Amino acid sequence: MNLRKNSGVLALTLAAAMAVTACSQDQKPAAPSASAKPFAGQKLTVFTLNHQWTDSIKASLPQFEEATGMKVDVQAFAEEQLQQKLAVQFTSSSETPDVFMSRPYMDKILFYKNGWMAQLDEYVKKNPGYDFNDFSKAAIDATTIDGKLMYIPLFTDQFVLYYRKDILQKNNIPVPKTLADLEAAAKKLHDPGKDFYGFVGRGQRNALVTAVSSFVFSEGGDFMKGDKAAVNTPEAIRGFQIYASLLKNYGPQGTLNMSWPQAAALFAQGKAAFYAETASIYKNTTDPEKSLVKDNVGFAVFPAGTAGAKPYNIAAWSLAMNPKAKNKDAAWAFMEWASNKENVLKIQRSGVPGARNSVWAMKEGTETYPPDLAAAIQETMKIGVGYNVPQVISVGEARDAVGSIVVKAMLGEDIKAAADQANRDFQAIIDKDKTK
Incomplete structure (x- = not known):
């Protein structure tokens, strides 16, 4: 053209x-x-x-x-x-x-x-x-x-997997095709003593919801079923747990304060093996003026979970x-x-x-x-799935409720109890919205 x-x-x-x-x-x-x-x-x-x-x-x-x-x-x-x-x-x-x-x-x-x-x-x-x-x-x-x-x-916006091509090649690790592969690779490459981490991503309570959505969808879960909150189903909890585990076990200190700019900057500094994020910010990791690893950034379709690969689009x-x-x-x-x-x-x-x-x-x-x-x-x-946040009027409040599941899990609290509480809080938001 x-x-x-x-x-x-x-x-x-x-x-x-x-x-x-x-x-x-x-x-x-x-x-x-x-x-x-x-x-x-x-x-x-x-x-x-x-x-x-x-x-x-x-x-x-x-x-x-x-x-x-x-x-x-x-x-x-x-x-x-x-x-x-x-x-x-x-x-x-x-x-x-x-x-x-x-x-x-x-x-x-x-x-x-x-x-x-x-x-x-x-x-x-x-x-x-x-x-x-x-x-x-x-x-x-x-x-x-x-x-x-x-x-x-x-x-x-499409949710994709960013990865270090040189690090995976050096360690003879294939690009993860499943979430289990991603966890295993992050664990193997995680080396905090050398200021290098297996995974980086959003950890702020409100901001992380868009990222964790793809993990929840790929495990067969969702935020809602009809007009009922569904963030405490077994499928949803699996998705929240995988994301929380990646951040807690293989992420850097300070993750709870990270949204995408901080996570992207850390990845661009060459301090993480994997980063899951929207494709639209990719230049933050490949721009010669911003990235120390511009020539070694690879991209892949988001890995499949129990229910297949269901990243947001x-x-x-x-x-x-x-x-x-x-x-x-x-x-x-x-x-x-x-x-x-x-x-x-x-x-x-x-x-x-x-x-x-x-x-x-x-x-x-x-x-x-x-x-x-x-x-x-x-x-x-x-x-891809056509949404990445709860489909309600009070989206900001709902994101805070849902995001608390991951935050509490990262802090060592019981994730089932956290999900049950979040589900009650989210349902109250849904019910309140019906009166608006």
């Missing part, structure tokens, strides 16, 4: 496609202009995350504005600031922003229940060239609720439309353009995994990634 050759064609195609949908029931059609731009004179406000995706979109925005005639005001915020800003706007029934970025795995249920997102099913069908079926099934499942499409996935951040937006067709035109194949390819080449299958199938979509990482991501997109 040659972006330069196709950019002009794509712009003309975009303008033609959007002209078909330029009129909606809640707005008058834009007045025809000499250039027949479908949204001439209209202005769109978009709230986004401070992120590489936003930088890429801003760089291409003049082309979109030229093709459509609209002006797009992209306002970028830090994650916490964005969440606060959206809450203020929506609780006051504001028409702004027209389009916004959000995290389906954290916000979907709350935003849907509060009516803060417009349903998108009809929009994705309007232009066959958009090829909505090209998005990975797991990503669409993650952005759908009650059978209704509420988001368009922008980029994804989520839609990390997605685009949604404000149901009170005045210019819904203009809003959709931006969303369609921002998530088309050309833009997904552009952002994916910058190191952020996209959600379109066709982009992963082309050389241009994978050549900027380490080959083994690209293969691990592609496989995880096929087998």
Whole structure:
């Protein structure tokens, strides 16, 4: 795919496609202009995350504005600031922003229940060239609720295994295929006397939940069964125990205070044999300016547990439309353009995994990634679970409850008792959410 050759064609195609949908029931059609731009004179406000995706979109925005005639005001915020800003706007029934970025795995249920997102099913069908079926099934499942499409996935996170190629080769250890293999290899390579550890990962109570989810899923467990908490089932406890044991027995001191930045930094310093984490932060371990082991980092599909390999594959951040937006067709035109194949390819080449299958199938979509990482991501997109936190409104509270299981196990407490207590606490959160 040659972006330069196709950019002009794509712009003309975009303008033609959007002209078909330029009129909606809640707005008058834009007045025809000499250039027949479908949204001439209209202005769109978009709230986004401070992120590489936003930088890429801003760089291409003049082309979109030229093709459509609209002006797009992209306002970028830090994650916490964005969440606060959206809450203020929506609780006051504001028409702004027209389009916004959000995290389906954290916000979907709350935003849907509060009516803060417009349903998108009809929009994705309007232009066959958009090829909505090209998005990975797991990503669409993650952005759908009650059978209704509420988001368009922008980029994804896949949970994979990072490992030291040179250390495994030196010790004649194959890449772990099962969680039992991983534990055995971590035990063999663990050498704290030399400041080298068998495994590193998130240990902070709230942060660790996304990581331990893949261990729980792969042992046949889950956070919930229907509307009942299920973190104390035998299957779930096995997953929690494996993760807790890896951190406690083969991890560095201070693990309880680690989220991904600290764990990734330790791995990049060459102090751990294995690291389980989302693929999207891989450059933290391979960047020559950050990593001492940049040439010796390997990537693999997450090892299988009793129930097989079931790592998470989520839609990390997605685009949604404000149901009170005045210019819904203009809003959709931006969303369609921002998530088309050309833009997904552009952002994916910058190191952020996209959600379109066709982009992963082309050389241009994978050549900027380490080959083994690209293969691990592609496989995880096929087998992955579409969430990595409890599917409730009060996600933060639920993460604290669930994460306590691992923390208590690492501190030497009985894990069954910890899981039973967490299950009671989690069920109380579920029940409380029903009243919201």
